[in-house]
Amino acid sequence: MYFVNKEYLEQATFLSAGTFITDQPWIHKERIIDSYEIISPVDSTLYIESNNVPYAIESGEILVVPPHTLHRGLKVYQGRMKFHWLHFSASCLKLKTEAEVIQEISENDLDRLIILPVYTNKVDSRRFHIMFNQLLDLYEEKKHKNYLNAYLSCLLYELTSEIMNYLIQKNFNGNQLQPIQDWIRIHAFENITLEHIANHFKYNKNYLSRIYKENTGIGISEQIIKFRLKHAKELLTETDLSIIEIASEVGYDDSKYFMRLFKKYETVTPTQYRKTFYRKHFNKK
The missing domain is CATH 2.60.120.280 (Regulatory protein AraC)
Structure with a gap:
């Protein structure tokens, strides 16, 4: 009690x-x-x-x-x-x-x-x-x-x-997070926030933020970034879209902010990443 x-x-x-x-x-x-x-x-x-x-x-x-x-x-x-x-x-x-x-x-x-x-x-x-x-x-x-x-x-x-x-x-069972993580992955490229996610799953946003980080090791905001950058890397290596178009595609209206974020997490710029990995999976030799 x-x-x-x-x-x-x-x-x-x-x-x-x-x-x-x-x-x-x-x-x-x-x-x-x-x-x-x-x-x-x-x-x-x-x-x-x-x-x-x-x-x-x-x-x-x-x-x-x-x-x-x-x-x-x-x-x-x-x-x-x-x-x-x-x-x-x-x-x-x-x-x-x-x-x-x-x-x-x-x-x-x-x-x-x-x-x-x-x-x-x-x-x-x-x-x-x-x-x-x-x-x-x-x-x-x-x-x-x-x-x-x-x-x-x-x-x-x-x-x-x-x-x-x-x-x-x-x-709190960690398995309860799987539907939340799946929802974030599906909607990561939209204009979503912690409050949107908490309201969707009927949690208090502070509580959701706390249990998510305790069970996954990262916060929800960082989880959104990771999903976005993962898709951005796919677009950089598999399409001819411009950096501005890719930024918009993964949820960032400000391409300069996207480039700074990409450099922070990947240690190289989007352009450098593209030059290094562009369509490398087509190389059969």
């Missing part, structure tokens, strides 16, 4: 933060608070129950306790205990299932989407911990509340980014 806000505009308010450390026998007190709390152990395991669900939170894992939720320790911990904690308030966070979150990712503007896990052990939290320590320094220096709120937003976006990466990799 995840807490989601699809219209996040710095609505979170920083309240307090700290690092709890003890070498004495200890158990988390039973509590109900009116804010969100993020808990992440540093070098120990925290046994805790939140909303009647038991957790054994290992180092680097993250638990988010929502407001007005009973949470308490499950066992007395013997030895050193150290964990980060952060309290903040936020409006419009709604609890959603993983399937609902995937739908939100595919349909909404990723730049405004906040996704916080109820619990996760699937993300790389190293940067989160670095940012937390920086936020803690700012808090202890009694920085202006707007400064703290802004940095809190950065931290929440970092956690959101990690969650998005995990969910996309887990739920």
Whole structure:
């Protein structure tokens, strides 16, 4: 389960933060608070129950306790205990299932989407911990509340980014890209854009761009260029069309831009390429 806000505009308010450390026998007190709390152990395991669900939170894992939720320790911990904690308030966070979150990712503007896990052990939290320590320094220096709120937003976006990466990799099958890649190949010589493609396949354009690059290694804009240049090379070697005509044929009204692009990707000009490869397949000797 995840807490989601699809219209996040710095609505979170920083309240307090700290690092709890003890070498004495200890158990988390039973509590109900009116804010969100993020808990992440540093070098120990925290046994805790939140909303009647038991957790054994290992180092680097993250638990988010929502407001007005009973949470308490499950066992007395013997030895050193150290964990980060952060309290903040936020409006419009709604609890959603993983399937609902995937739908939100595919349909909404990723730049405004906040996704916080109820619990996760699937993300790389190293940067989160670095940012937390920086936020803690700012808090202890009694920085202006707007400064703290802004940095809190950065931290929440970092956690959101990690969650998005995990969910996309887990739920998106690379085979789903084949129809998209075929459509781009067929329409590459037309005046198409990322937005056109996203609308055709009913994806959010940022989401589509992200999953396409993660699965193919190149962005959609570059994919269009590659299809266009591939056809341009065929026309250069198999026809007598002029450079201007070939540029237009593969989707470029500006022939000078086409020539610069060709040189960038092929390291030679269209004319040089033609002289080197022109009708070479007709040579039988």
